Amino acid sequence: MTTTNGGDAAAPATPESTAPSFSVVAQYSKDFSFENPNAPQSLMQQQQQPQIGIQINVNPKQISPTDYEVELKLEGKAELSGTVLFAFDLNYAGVFRMANIPQESLGPLLMIECPRLLFPFAREIISNAISNGGFPPLMLHPIDFVALYQRRMAEMQAAQQPATQTG
Numbered sequence: 001m002t003t004t005n006g007g008d009a010a011a012p013a014t015p016e017s018t019a020p021s022f023s024v025v026a027q028y029s030k031d032f033s034f035e036n037p038n039a040p041q042s043l044m045q046q047q048q049q050p051q052i053g054i055q056i057n058v059n060p061k062q063i064s065p066t067d068y069e070v071e072l073k074l075e076g077k078a079e080l081s082g083t084v085l086f087a088f089d090l091n092y093a094g095v096f097r098m099a100n101i102p103q104e105s106l107g108p109l110l111m112i113e114c115p116r117l118l119f120p121f122a123r124e125i126i127s128n129a130i131s132n133g134g135f136p137p138l139m140l141h142p143i144d145f146v147a148l149y150q151r152r153m154a155e156m157q158a159a160q161q162p163a164t165q166t167g
Contacts (some may be wrong), residue, residue, distance in 0.1 A: 027094035
């Protein structure tokens with residue numbers, strides 16, 4: 001909130017108006033699928049530990065000058081002796097409002113902090129679906145979004161180098 005003293009025509013910029021700001025506007029499930037293709041037989045094979053594979057992707061998209069949608073996509077599958085016990089595919093997203101963020105900080109904010117805020121909610125959705133499917137709940141371990149971001153940046157640099165070396 002800004003106020004002016006005694007009717008000044010032009011109030012000087014306040015630190016509030018130029019300070020970096022970050023807020024969560026909304027978060028939601030965009031798409032979710034849970035499959036239990038071999039029930040009830042798969043529910044009776046729970047004596048052994050299944051092989052569980054999970055893929056994670058983060059996709060940011062600018063939707064207005066200050067708003068960004070960040071999608072956290074989690075896909076997973078549990079198999080035992082070549083039989084799929086369950087599979088899930090969740091696209092959980094949020095809209096984040098950012099103002100006065102330095103350009104060099106925007107990528108890490110979108111690719112690290114935003115998915116870090118979304119992950120606990122996505123993990124709960126997946127755990128509940130697996131439990132409701134008749135399996136013990138799967139508690140996904142915390143994800144190192146810093147390492148994912150660094151890996152993505154290294155892959156992008158590697159993809160650009162061959163193009164600049166050919167001449």
